[in-house]
Amino acid sequence: QVVLVESGGGLVQAGGSLRLSCAASGRTFSRNGMGWFRQAPGKEREFVAAINWSGGSTSYADSVKGRFTISRDNAKNTVYLQMNSLKPEDTAVYYCARSRTNYYRLVTNGYDTWGQGTQVTVSS
Numbered sequence: 001q002v003v004l005v006e007s008g009g010g011l012v013q014a015g016g017s018l019r020l021s022c023a024a025s026g027r028t029f030s031r032n033g034m035g036w037f038r039q040a041p042g043k044e045r046e047f048v049a050a051i052n053w054s055g056g057s058t059s060y061a062d063s064v065k066g067r068f069t070i071s072r073d074n075a076k077n078t079v080y081l082q083m084n085s086l087k088p089e090d091t092a093v094y095y096c097a098r099s100r101t102n103y104y105r106l107v108t109n110g111y112d113t114w115g116q117g118t119q120v121t122v123s124s
Helices: none
Strands: 004-007 010-013 018-024 034-039 046-051 058-060 068-073 078-083 092-099 111-114 118-123
Touching: 004 092, 018 034, 018 092, 018 118, 034 068, 034 078, 046 068, 046 078, 058 068, 078 092
Parallel strands: 010 118
Antiparallel strands: 004 018, 018 078, 034 046, 034 092, 046 058, 068 078, 092 111, 092 118
16 A cells, blocks of 8 residues: 655745655555645645656646646655745645556546645745
8 A cells, every 4th residue: 555745845935945745655656657736725626747657757737837847756756846936826735646547647536545735835
């Protein structure tokens, strides 16, 4: 059974940066695509970024394109989300998730394992 643990969230001023990490247990990490989603209070969970099993393909929500970068280190069983030029509207709980396949989808039902989430708060 795979367990995902996010870290790196916190409080940052607008224009600042944060790097989220998601550490996965289990030996099958490198076989699956991975994704980051976020959920703000009163809103549905939304897609942020995803990466395929090898790191050779990525996808981003339009709202974060050019500011966020997803990457992975299969030797460390870890996926990252580098967030730059943060805006108050990026405030949310950020979740990493394991794709059901070696690729990724942009919707939540494409993922079968979720972390507990890490809070990101961007002040104006």
